[in-house]
Amino acid sequence: xxxxxxxxxxxxxxxxxxxxxxLLGAFKTLVTTEYTEVVAVSDIGFDIAAGEAVGYLGPxxxxxSTMIKMMTGILVPSTGTLSVLGRxxxxxxxxxxxxxxxxxxxxxxxxxxxxxxxxxTLHQRIYDIPLARYQDNLKRFSTLLxxxxxLDRAVRxxxxxxxxxxxxxxxxxxxPKILFLDEPxxxxxxxxxxxxxxxxxxxxxxxGVTIILxxxxxxxxxxxxxxxxxxxxxxxxxxxxxxxxxAALGSSRRLTLEFATDPGPLPLSSATLTADEGLRxxxxxxxxxxxLVSVLSEVGNDRGLKDVALHEPxxxxxxxxxxxxxxxxxxxx
Amino acid sequence: xxxxxxxxxxxxxxxxxYRNEVWANIFGKLVQVFARVAIWLAVYAGVGAATLVxxxxxxxxxxxxxxxxxxxGATRPERVxxxxxxxxxxxxxxxxxxKPLSYPLYLFANESGSFLYRLxxxxxxTVAFTALFYGMLPPESLFHGAMFVAFWAMSxxxxxxxxxxxxxxxxxLMTSFxxxxxxxxxxxxxxxxxxxxxxxxxxxxxxxxHLPFGFVVYYPxxxxxxxxxxxxxxxxxxxxxxxxxxxxxxxxxxxxxxxTRITVQGG
Numbered sequence: 001x002x003x004x005x006x007x008x009x010x011x012x013x014x015x016x017x018x019x020x021x022x023l024l025g026a027f028k029t030l031v032t033t034e035y036t037e038v039v040a041v042s043d044i045g046f047d048i049a050a051g052e053a054v055g056y057l058g059p060x061x062x063x064x065s066t067m068i069k070m071m072t073g074i075l076v077p078s079t080g081t082l083s084v085l086g087r088x089x090x091x092x093x094x095x096x097x098x099x100x101x102x103x104x105x106x107x108x109x110x111x112x113x114x115x116x117x118x119x120x121t122l123h124q125r126i127y128d129i130p131l132a133r134y135q136d137n138l139k140r141f142s143t144l145l146x147x148x149x150x151l152d153r154a155v156r157x158x159x160x161x162x163x164x165x166x167x168x169x170x171x172x173x174x175x176p177k178i179l180f181l182d183e184p185x186x187x188x189x190x191x192x193x194x195x196x197x198x199x200x201x202x203x204x205x206x207x208g209v210t211i212i213l214x215x216x217x218x219x220x221x222x223x224x225x226x227x228x229x230x231x232x233x234x235x236x237x238x239x240x241x242x243x244x245x246x247a248a249l250g251s252s253r254r255l256t257l258e259f260a261t262d263p264g265p266l267p268l269s270s271a272t273l274t275a276d277e278g279l280r281x282x283x284x285x286x287x288x289x290x291x292l293v294s295v296l297s298e299v300g301n302d303r304g305l306k307d308v309a310l311h312e313p314x315x316x317x318x319x320x321x322x323x324x325x326x327x328x329x330x331x332x333x
Numbered sequence: 334x335x336x337x338x339x340x341x342x343x344x345x346x347x348x349x350x351y352r353n354e355v356w357a358n359i360f361g362k363l364v365q366v367f368a369r370v371a372i373w374l375a376v377y378a379g380v381g382a383a384t385l386v387x388x389x390x391x392x393x394x395x396x397x398x399x400x401x402x403x404x405x406g407a408t409r410p411e412r413v414x415x416x417x418x419x420x421x422x423x424x425x426x427x428x429x430x431x432k433p434l435s436y437p438l439y440l441f442a443n444e445s446g447s448f449l450y451r452l453x454x455x456x457x458x459t460v461a462f463t464a465l466f467y468g469m470l471p472p473e474s475l476f477h478g479a480m481f482v483a484f485w486a487m488s489x490x491x492x493x494x495x496x497x498x499x500x501x502x503x504x505x506l507m508t509s510f511x512x513x514x515x516x517x518x519x520x521x522x523x524x525x526x527x528x529x530x531x532x533x534x535x536x537x538x539x540x541x542x543h544l545p546f547g548f549v550v551y552y553p554x555x556x557x558x559x560x561x562x563x564x565x566x567x568x569x570x571x572x573x574x575x576x577x578x579x580x581x582x583x584x585x586x587x588x589x590x591x592x593t594r595i596t597v598q599g600g
Contacts, residue, residue, distance in 0.1 A: 074430045076596045090596055097433045109428050113347040122343060125336040126432055154350065 002086075003047035004178065004210055005071060010080035012041040012066050040066040042234040043080070050177070053204045053211040055225035055242070057218075063234045064214035068182050071212070072102050085177060098127060101171035101209075105183035109167060110155045116166055117151045120173060127174040134173060141169040145199050161192030168196065172203065179203070181213040185220055197223040232323055245322070252321070254311040255283040255295065260304040270295050285310075336434060337442040344446030355454055362402065362459040369398035369527075370467055387531050393558050394529075396470040399460050400554045401526050407451040408489060410496035410520065413444055414513045417500030426595060437497060437588050444493050473559025480566050484553035487573050492520075492549050494580035501587040504594070525551030531560070545576040 018034040020026070041063040048054055058064050069075040070082055073089030073096050082089060089096050103109075110119040124134045142148050145165040150158060158166065164184065171179060181200070185193045201224045204211045211224065221228055221242055228245060230238035238245060255271055262278045270290045271283035285295070292310060299305055377384070377391040417440070420426040429436045460469075472478030499516045506512065521527060523546035530541050530551050541547055552569050555561050561569060 069427065072431060074427045074596055093430065094433045097431055102431050104428070107425060107428060111343060111347070113350045114343055118343055118346070122336070122339050125339045126434055 004050045004052075004085060005046075005048040005212070006081075006083040007047075007071075008045050008081045010041060010044045010067075010070065010077045010082050011039070012063070012070060012075060013078045014038045014040060039234050041070070041077075041231075044231070044236045045080075046229060046236070046239055048210065048212065050210055051204070051208045052227060053201070053225040054213075054227045054229055055221035056212060056214040056229050056231070057216075057221060058214075058231040059216070062231045064231065065182050067231075068102075068180050068212070068214060072096070072100060072180055098174065099177050101174070101176035101179040103167050103171045103179070103181045103184050105164070105181070105186040108155075108163065109170065110163065112156050113154060115152050116147070116155055116158065119155060119166070120170060123170050123173050129174050133175070137173050137175065138169070141172055144202070145169055145195060161188050161195075164188060164192065164196060165199075168199065172209070176209065178210045178212065181211070183214055183216070185215065185217055193217075193219070200224045230322070237326060238322065253285040255285055255292075256309040256311075257281050257283070257299065257305060258307040258309075260306045263303040266299070266303070268295060268298050270298060337438055340439055340442035341446035341449070344443040345450045346446075348447055348450040358451070358455050359459060362455050363462065366399060366402050366459055366463045369401065370395055370463065373398055389529075389531065392468065392470055395467045396558060397529055397554050399464055399467075399469055400557055401550050402456060402460060407448050407456045408444075408492050409447075410492060410499075410516060411513045412447075413440060413493060413496035414500040414503065414516065416440065416443075417497065418503045418510075418513075421504050421591075430592065430595065436592075437584055440497060441493055448489060470558070472557050476563060477556055477559050477566070480570065481553055481557040483570065484548070484556050484573065487570075487577060488549050488553050491545065491573065491577045491580065494577060494584055495545065497584045498580055498587060501584065501591055504587075504591045520546055520549065523547065524549040525554070529554070545580070548573040548576060 015035045015037055018036050020028040044063075044067065056064050056067065066075060070077050071084055071089060073084075073091075073093040076090045084096060085099055087096055110116065111122065120138060123129075124131070129137075142151065145168065147162070147166060147169060150162055155163065155166070168181075168184065179200075184200075185196055188196065197220060200211060200213070203209050204224065213220065213224065215221065226241060228238065228240065228242045229236065230245075254274075257266075258280050260279075265276070266281060267273060268283065270287075271285050273281060274284050275282040283295075292308070296305070296308065373391065373394040377386070377394070380386060382391055420429070426436070429439065472481055496516070499512045503512050523541050523544050525541070525547055526549075530538050530547065533541055541551075548569075552561075552573065556566055556569075
C-alpha cells in the first residue's frame, strides 16, 4: 500500500539576519550581511498510511509547527522530499488545499465579527461544497460537538473552547482526506479538551479521516493517536506505538512523602529513593503495578507521615527521560 | 454566488456589528465636508463671492469640495495597508495561503463591501445634507455625468490597488505604519482632495497632473465640472486605465514575491 504522506530526509533551515544587542548594535543590525542559520527540522522521514492517527510530539521549538506547515504546503522544505496525497504540497498548494483540513490552535480561521454560521457559509463558498453535503456535514458535526446553541452568536463572543470546537467543525466541512491539527487543545479546560479528543477519535475511526496532530499533551495522544512521532531539537527521536514507548519509560511516577518529624533514612522495597531532604523524601515508582496503598502501608502509620504527592510523568518529562537515555546510550557505545 | 461576492457581503455585514461607530463616522464626515466648503467660502469672500478665480466660480468649488468626499470619504487606504501589515506581522497570512483562493482578490472583495457600506450609510447622507445648505451644481453635461461615474469607479479600484501595493511593500520593511503615513500625506496633497490642481503653483501643478494620485479625486471632479473637454476626458480615462493596469500588475508581482518569501523563509 502506498503511503498518504511520505517524508524523506526533510529539513528546514531558516536564515536570519544576525542581530546585535544595544543601541549601536541596532544600527549594525540594519546594515549587516551576516546570517545566522536556524535549523527547525532536520532530516526527518516517515510514512503515514490512509486512516492513521498520528501524534506529532515534542517540546517548544522542536519543529512541530514547521513540519505541519511543510506538509500543508505553506513552507518549502530546504532539502528532502515530501509527498502528500501523491503531490508535492508547496507546488500544488491550491489543489492540495481542497483535500486537507487544517486547524491552528493559536490562529483562528473564523470571521471575528460575524455570527459563527456565516463563517461556515463562507467556507462552503470558498471550497465549493455541494449544498446538500455541506448541510449534512454541518448538522452532523454541530450535533457531535454541541455547536448548535451558539451558531448565531458572533465569533468574538464565543469562549475559547467553543471557538476551538467551531474551528474543528469548519476544517471538516469539505470532507478532507487528511486533517492537520497544530496544538488543537492548547488553553482548553478539561471538559472542552475531552470533547475535542473524543470527537477527533470518532472522526478518525468512523470516517477514516487521517489525522496528524501536534501537541504537548500526552493525554491527546492517548485518546486519539495509536502512533506517535517524537521530535526534539529538530530531529526525529521516536516513531512507533505509544504503548511501546510507555512500556519502555513512561511508567515512572514520582512520589513525594512529607513527614512531621524526620523519620531518618527510609528505604522502601517498592520505590527507589531519589532525594532525601529529611522531612521530605522523593521516590521513583518504576513499576506500573505498584500501588500507592502498598507503598504507604510499607511506610506505616507510626512515622508521622503528613502529606503524600504523586506525580504522573508529563510529556516534557517523558521526552527528557527518553532523550537522556538516548544520549547516555550514545555515549556508552 | 461566488466566494468573493460572499466576502464583500460579509464585510458589509461586519460593519453593521459596530453600530455606534456609524454615528461617530457620520459626524466626522460632516465636519470634514463642512470644513472643506468653509475654506472655499472664506477664500471667495476675500475676492468677492461672484468673482471667478482662474475661471472657477464659488459654486463650482463647493461642488468640487462635496464630490471630493464621495470617493475618498468611503475608502480607507490605511485599512488595506494595515490589514496586510497585520496579517504579515502576526503570521495570519499563512491561513490565507491555506485556502483555495487569491489573497489580493479577497482583499478587494472585502474592501468593496465596506466601501459600499460607508457609501450608503455615511457618504451619501452627509453629501446630500451639506448640499442642502450650500447647493450643488449638476454635471456639466450628460456625457460628463456618465464619465464621472466611470472615473469614479476607476478611482476606487486604483486607490485600492495603490494601497495594496503599499501594504505589500510593508512585507520587506516589516512595518506598515510609516508607509501608511507617507501614502496618506501624498494622497492628501496630490489627489487634489484639499486643493484642485488648477490652484497649484507651477511646477507643482505639472507634477501633480503626471502622478496617479490625481485620478482619485481631481480628474473625476474635473470631469463632472466640465473642466475637461470631451477629447481630454477620453484621453485621461485612457491614462487612468493605464495607471490602474500598471498597479494591477505591480500588486500581482509583489504578492508573488511575498508569497514565495513566506513559503521559503517562513515570513
